[in-house]
Amino acid sequence: MAMASNKTLFAERLAQAAELVEVRLSALLAGPSLDDTPRRLKEAMAHAVLGGGKRFRPFLVIEGAHIFGIDPANSVSAAAAVELLHCYSLVHDDLPAMDNDALRRGRPSVWKAFDEATAILAGDALLTLAFETLADPATHPNPEVRAQFVLGLARVSGASGMVGGQQLDLEAETAARADLHTAAGVQAIQDMKTGALIRFSACAGAILASATAAEVQALATYGSAIGAAFQIADDLLDAGGDATQIGKRAGKDAQAGKATWISILGIDGARARLAQLERDAATAVSVFGARSDVLAQAATFVAQRQK
């Protein structure tokens, strides 16, 4: 019964965070800083950002901040900035020159719904809006925290983070980069491409709260574990999924000849690794006691999700 009620608490908090973030994202996209934005560009940005996604990264920001007593109303702008950054990366990844995905979250991707130029520009604009939002005094009263947040987010999302990971992921499709088809190669790609931003999201609340280095580190360890778990769960879903379930073409990685956790560890090995990461995540945040129950449940959600 305790387990069931905890699960309900997590689902409730995730839904609350998603709703808060959706409202904040809508406000940002209708806000004064976009008053002079060309209509078509604004529509493309809204298409990319609104009405979809679990908002898992913003949830981590809000829940991480909540550990330190920060009200969700005071972390939602930073959470929305992280989501803007995540959405920009999806818009650019979907482009024909990149992953060439016509579908995203069961809808036409931005380049398909608009055109390639508009999609490139919408991504650029969302990335820029993420940093604008973080630097805005309305997001946090302390400029030191704002600058630190910009610096941290830029590091995990730039050339040695998310963007670099996407570059490696594309190179992994070529025969010349067979070195990337190893466990170490797959790990490096995934750490950079998706892991770093999830880890940052988990730490973000601690940054907002000006928490101690040890507290930031505990959440970073948690974030690393769930980031890795997220990707293994993705690979497991991809191996058995269909387009209806996961909103994109199934088995695409296998078709592209990319190594995945399944091809490296096998199904059973991947499941065992996933269970270990779930335990690692829970252990990392156990220092926060009952305040981190929801984050521990989130790790279970990541490890056991069906879509």
Added chain:
Amino acid sequence: MAMASNKTLFAERLAQAAELVEVRLSALLAGPSLDDTPRRLKEAMAHAVLGGGKRFRPFLVIEGAHIFGIDPANSVSAAAAVELLHCYSLVHDDLPAMDNDALRRGRPSVWKAFDEATAILAGDALLTLAFETLADPATHPNPEVRAQFVLGLARVSGASGMVGGQQLDLEAETAARADLHTAAGVQAIQDMKTGALIRFSACAGAILASATAAEVQALATYGSAIGAAFQIADDLLDAGGDATQIGKRAGKDAQAGKATWISILGIDGARARLAQLERDAATAVSVFGARSDVLAQAATFVAQRQK
């Protein structure tokens, strides 16, 4: 003789700024934050950034800061960040889905020298690196200044600034947006696409110096004037230029059916407007007395440049 020596001073300061910025850009691209960057991505970023360009925007940042007694060594990082942002915009603008330019500064553009995916990612990485650089405590000791700089740069370069201007510029090629082929339309596109970043560059030194609002405004007025002058001079060059002189296909705007200052004002009208903007720029910075001589000379350079 006084005129000649002033011109020499401007040329000297522009060359000094360019050299300082080149060194700083090289250091940023070889710095620890790019240690984990995939080699090909790093090469594409360097191709986009190093070894070309007048570095006019960084010159404005450095010279604007110099008015307030800031040593170039202490403004060059912010200046480099502005240049990174400018370079990202060129990389994305050149893409086949956008302006489809195979040449940039007389060399293959990034997508041509590498590939489209790498060019998209290199642009994303440069944009992100610009904000990372600005948020870095090494750039300025005061976090309030760093956050304000991020906010200001994001506003002029995002959906209602540079990115929005590029969107309008592309839409102006279509028959549906004949409204953009008017003086007001051309003005709006150019203000957003190039004017806003030049204006910001001119104000940037005042931000670094925590100058008064009136001082920031004087430099903003100056920046608006030279930004507009820059574009009219470009149109005049484009109307009479060839690929050797300006490093890109001449008369391209005319081919694309876009309105330009020449098509709206005629050659003589455009020249008269240019001369007026040159005077406006000099007047705006005259409040700084002799300290702004170099900036006044820069306005003359913009209005009279031959390439």
